[in-house]
Amino acid sequence: MTTTHGHVPARRPRRTDARLNRERLIATAQEVFAEAGPEASLNEVARRAGVGPGTLYRHFPNRSALLTAVLRGRIETLCELAETLSSSESADDALTQWLRAFLVHARVNQGLGGALMVEEPVALGLDCHRLLLDAAADLLAQAQRRGTARADLTADDLVQLVVGIALSTARSHDAEQPDRLLTLVLDATYRTPLQNE
Amino acid sequence: MTTTHGHVPARRPRRTDARLNRERLIATAQEVFAEAGPEASLNEVARRAGVGPGTLYRHFPNRSALLTAVLRGRIETLCELAETLSSSESADDALTQWLRAFLVHARVNQGLGGALMVEEPVALGLDCHRLLLDAAADLLAQAQRRGTARADLTADDLVQLVVGIALSTARSHDAEQPDRLLTLVLDATYRTPLQNE
DNA sequence: TGCGTTCCGGAGAGGTTCTCCGTTTGGTGG
DNA sequence: CCACCAAACGGAGAACCTCTCCGGAACGCA
Numbered sequence: 001m002t003t004t005h006g007h008v009p010a011r012r013p014r015r016t017d018a019r020l021n022r023e024r025l026i027a028t029a030q031e032v033f034a035e036a037g038p039e040a041s042l043n044e045v046a047r048r049a050g051v052g053p054g055t056l057y058r059h060f061p062n063r064s065a066l067l068t069a070v071l072r073g074r075i076e077t078l079c080e081l082a083e084t085l086s087s088s089e090s091a092d093d094a095l096t097q098w099l100r101a102f103l104v105h106a107r108v109n110q111g112l113g114g115a116l117m118v119e120e121p122v123a124l125g126l127d128c129h130r131l132l133l134d135a136a137a138d139l140l141a142q143a144q145r146r147g148t149a150r151a152d153l154t155a156d157d158l159v160q161l162v163v164g165i166a167l168s169t170a171r172s173h174d175a176e177q178p179d180r181l182l183t184l185v186l187d188a189t190y191r192t193p194l195q196n197e
Numbered sequence: 198m199t200t201t202h203g204h205v206p207a208r209r210p211r212r213t214d215a216r217l218n219r220e221r222l223i224a225t226a227q228e229v230f231a232e233a234g235p236e237a238s239l240n241e242v243a244r245r246a247g248v249g250p251g252t253l254y255r256h257f258p259n260r261s262a263l264l265t266a267v268l269r270g271r272i273e274t275l276c277e278l279a280e281t282l283s284s285s286e287s288a289d290d291a292l293t294q295w296l297r298a299f300l301v302h303a304r305v306n307q308g309l310g311g312a313l314m315v316e317e318p319v320a321l322g323l324d325c326h327r328l329l330l331d332a333a334a335d336l337l338a339q340a341q342r343r344g345t346a347r348a349d350l351t352a353d354d355l356v357q358l359v360v361g362i363a364l365s366t367a368r369s370h371d372a373e374q375p376d377r378l379l380t381l382v383l384d385a386t387y388r389t390p391l392q393n394e
Numbered sequence: 395t396g397c398g399t400t401c402c403g404g405a406g407a408g409g410t411t412c413t414c415c416g417t418t419t420g421g422t423g424g
Numbered sequence: 425c426c427a428c429c430a431a432a433c434g435g436a437g438a439a440c441c442t443c444t445c446c447g448g449a450a451c452g453c454a
Contacts, residue, residue: 015400015451041441052403057443118365153381160369161378164361168315172357181358184350188385212420215432238410249434254412395454402449410441418433424426 022059024049026069033070037110037170042066067116068128074105074113075128082135091147095139096186102132103162103182111170117163133159148190161185219256221246223266230267234307239263264313265325271302271310272325279332288344292336293383299329300359300379308367314360330356345387358382 014022028049032040042063046056060066081101085094106113117129136155143149162182169178211219225246229237239260243253257263278298282291303311314326333352340346359379366375 012399017451018401021402042443043441052405053443054404054445055402058401061443063442114365118368157374157377157381160365160374161362161381164363164365164378165358166361167364168311168357168361171315177354177357180354181361184354184358184385185382187388187391188381190391191384191388194384194387209430212431214420218433239412240410243434250412251414251434252432255432258412260411397454398452400449400451403447405445407444408442411439413438414436416434418431420429420431422428424428 018059021049021051021055025051025056025059025066029066029070033067033112034109038067038112038115064116064119067112071105071113071116071128074108075131078102078105079131079135082139086138086142091139091142091145092149092190095143095147095149095189098135098139099158099162099186100179100182102136102159103166103178106163106166107170107178111166114163114166114170117159118167143189150189150192152193153189158185158189215256218246218248218252222248222253222256222263226263226267230264230309231306235260235264235309235312261313261316264309268302268310268313268325271305272328275299275302276328276332279336283335283339288336288339288342289346289387292340292344292346292386295332295336296355296359296379296383297376299333299356300363300375303360303363304367304375308363311360311363311367314356315364340386347386347389349390350386355382355386 025045029045032045032048036044042056043053045066046053049056056066060069078098078101082098085098088094106117117132133155136159140149140153140155140158144151144153162185165178165181165185169181172178222242226242229242229245233241239253240250242263243250246253253263257266275295275298279295282295285291303314314329330352333356337346337350337352337355341348341350359382362375362378362382366378369375
């Protein structure tokens with residue numbers, strides 16, 4: 001799972017100054033996004049990283065590319081966590097724990113992760129979307145097979161709901177609300193469906 | 198519940214041209230927001246309404262003021278609906294129906310209503326926020342007293358959850374997803390809490 | 395060291411939000 | 425009917441943003 005994408009023939013390696021700039025941009029972006037949220041000025045990122053705007057846009061053609069790069073590490077960690085949890089004893093607990101972790105991720109930096117998930121599937125954004133969705137699908141499938149998760153429930157729906165919680169509570173003052181909301185959703189997850197009328 | 202706010206001594210009535218412009222701005226904004234979503238250009242609104250940007254900003258000091266004005270009618274309708282439902286036979290059904298209507302509202306025009314609810318409580322935005330929250334609180338209280346809604350659940354949480362659904366599905370291609378998600382939430386609403394561990 | 399390729403930087407086009415203030419206009423008292 | 429003034433208009437423009445383009449600098453291989 002290296003950076004280069006699949007079977008690109010014979011890419012000459014990046015020049016070192018380019019690599020350095022790229023890294024510095026990601027680090028700076030992390031800072032700036034942390035301060036100003038997902039709408040932060042990309043100009044500001046470039047300025048603080050000590051490069052021109054052109055350089056930023058060459059490395060990251062659009063906002064979500066930069067967002068993705070910033071979140072990449074966290075997303076991979078989340079996928080690894082899914083892998084680990086996948087072989088835990090209780091499939092229900094595994095799903096629960098992962099969703100809690102995912103909610104934390106989606107809420108980080110004023111809803112950075114959530115914002116990325118909602119954006120239309122542009123370029124790189126799609127990678128992460130898929131990765132996380134697959135992780136969720138795996139855990140959910142197990143919880144449905146070996147645990148008590150209800151059968152009528154797709155990973156997509158579950159993830160979307162958690163993303164929703166992240167977005168709507170991004171600026172909430174009540175620090176415990178996100179957790180309460182997720183708990184409610186989980187409460188419905190581990191039940192057989194009600195059939196009203 | 199007129200437009201003027203409380204006990205302002207002796208406001209001279211607005212000049213007719215001002216009132217006309219205000220109305221035209223709201224109507225135009227409705228169109229423009231419908232086309233371009235809640236991020237639409239306010240300049241564009243002013244241009245199409247045939248007024249200068251200055252005029253727009255005098256009537257509506259910021260985006261959410263304009264948003265609020267546009268949604269005001271819909272919000273009042275929603276409050277009236279709450280009033281009506283409030284005296285219906287089944288408190289549970291009343292709450293369910295209202296939340297469904299609220300979700301529709303929050304999703305209208307690419308998440309206009311939801312966007313307004315999440316914005317920091319600036320000026321007028323707060324009015325609507327309160328109005329809707331009160332309506333929800335009333336219906337929820339009834340459903341808890343006379344219906345089967347669980348006791349550990351606040352109107353704020355419930356509303357926040359629905360707003361979350363609206364936001365995360367604002368650009369969804371699956372037209373039925375919002376409904377599915379709300380159904381899941383309602384499913385948890387009408388149960389006694391699970392207590393795991 | 396030389397040279398082609400890669401990469402940088404910043405000027406600048408075109409957009410946005412929002413302000414400021416000279417000018418116009420509505421409506422009222424004379 | 426007119427004159428006057430507060431109220432309202434409108435658009436120039438400051439400050440910011442995104443994103444592009446391309447001349448020139450920098451890298452790294454031979």
